[in-house]
Amino acid sequence: MWIYEKKLQFPVNIKTPNPALAKLIITQLGGPDGEMGASTRYLSQRYSMPYSEVVGILTDVGTEELAHQEMVSAIVHQLTRNLTTDQILDGGFAPYFVDHTTGIYPSSATGEPFTAATLQSTGDPIADLSEDLAAEQKARLTYDNILRFCDDRDVADPIRFLREREIVHFQRFGDGMRIVQDALDYKNFYAYNPAFDKK
Amino acid sequence: MTRRINKDVLKRMQQLDFAIWETALYLDGHPENTQALNYYKKLIAMREDAKKDYEANVGPATHRDVKCDRWTWVDEPWPWQNEV
Numbered sequence: 001m002w003i004y005e006k007k008l009q010f011p012v013n014i015k016t017p018n019p020a021l022a023k024l025i026i027t028q029l030g031g032p033d034g035e036m037g038a039s040t041r042y043l044s045q046r047y048s049m050p051y052s053e054v055v056g057i058l059t060d061v062g063t064e065e066l067a068h069q070e071m072v073s074a075i076v077h078q079l080t081r082n083l084t085t086d087q088i089l090d091g092g093f094a095p096y097f098v099d100h101t102t103g104i105y106p107s108s109a110t111g112e113p114f115t116a117a118t119l120q121s122t123g124d125p126i127a128d129l130s131e132d133l134a135a136e137q138k139a140r141l142t143y144d145n146i147l148r149f150c151d152d153r154d155v156a157d158p159i160r161f162l163r164e165r166e167i168v169h170f171q172r173f174g175d176g177m178r179i180v181q182d183a184l185d186y187k188n189f190y191a192y193n194p195a196f197d198k199k
Numbered sequence: 200m201t202r203r204i205n206k207d208v209l210k211r212m213q214q215l216d217f218a219i220w221e222t223a224l225y226l227d228g229h230p231e232n233t234q235a236l237n238y239y240k241k242l243i244a245m246r247e248d249a250k251k252d253y254e255a256n257v258g259p260a261t262h263r264d265v266k267c268d269r270w271t272w273v274d275e276p277w278p279w280q281n282e283v
Contacts, residue, residue, distance in 0.1 A: 001216075003261075047279055052200075056273035060262070 002063070009067040010161040014078035014154040019091030021155065022079035023109065024146055026096075028162070029072045030106025030114035033138035039065035041119040041135060048123040048195040051183060054176040058132075061169050068162055073104045075158060124193050125180045132173045140166035201275045205256035212253045212260075215246050 028034045042062035049055045080093070080102045088097050095111065106114035120131050143163035150156040185191050192199050222239045229235060259265045262272040 046277070052273045052275050052277070055277055059277075 002066075008071055008074060009064070010071060010158050012071060012074040012078060012158050014075065014152070016152055016154070017081055017083055017087065018079045018152065018155070019083055019087055019093035021149055021152075022076045023091070023093055023096060024149060025072060025079070025155075025159070026076050026105075026107060027109035028139070028142060028146070029069055029076065029104070031108035031112075031142070032118040033135065033142050034106070034108075034114070035065050035068040035072055035139075036106050036114050037116070037119045038135060038139065039063075039069065040116060041121065042132065044119075044121040045128045045132070048121070049125055049128070050194045051125070051176075051179050053179050054125070054129070057172050057176045061172060064165065064169075068165065071158060071162060075155060076104055077102070079155070123195055125195055126177070126189060129173055129177045129180060133170055133177070136166045136170040136173060140170070200271075202258055202271075204258065204276065208249075208252055208256040212246075212249055212257070215242060215249060218242050219246065 030036050039062045042058045042065065046055050046058045046062070049058060083091075083093070083102065088094050096105075096107075099105070108114075119135070120128070122128050122131070140163055143159055143166065146159055147156060147163070150159060180194075181189055184194065219239065219242045222235060222242060226232065226235050226239060253260065254264055254266070258274055259272055265272050
């Protein structure tokens, strides 16, 4: 089970609203490579993972992604505080605003609601970890793209922190992949699925 | 590494934690209720007493509770791995 800790993993203190930027950053909450998908993916994949060290990695990275949902939500929230209707219109925020006002709704930059259709839990350790490695890189590049539009340090600093965590998670899933491969037949990693086939 | 866990000790902690959780949930909506707050504090004290027994017989509840010279956090079983 989980217990909530009443603090952000990294501080978020944004003073200047920017609804246009908020509309881009929300994708890292509910978009195709966002934090909600990341935690759902890793925490779902744990049950079929036969190697305890890798279950630990999936648990701890999946838990950290929950904390990142909170950070991304805090950024979007602070970027959309005290908006005037002119700011909402000029920032292209009106379509989001009519549906959600300034509430936090997990969706992509183009407005699609969060969907588990962009993630997988295959029940195959090598396939799952390959997906996880790719997911971390996709999230990293999304943060890189967001940083192209961040001229406010208050926003860029926590985004850079989140970007760095993607790189660390990629490394840790690399450890996980090595653990899985070391446990398999080195001549053919795909000879059987250690999560399903009896060996 | 696989550890044999004491199910009675585990159940005791699950009962205590559930009571704590239920009381916290109530207190969220009634933060001025001193009777509920005192009950909450009593449960927390009971949990503190039970914690050492839990860690010795079940294992670390969070990775912050690892006290060995070995990373026992990844010892099996995980909570969904029951004996069949």
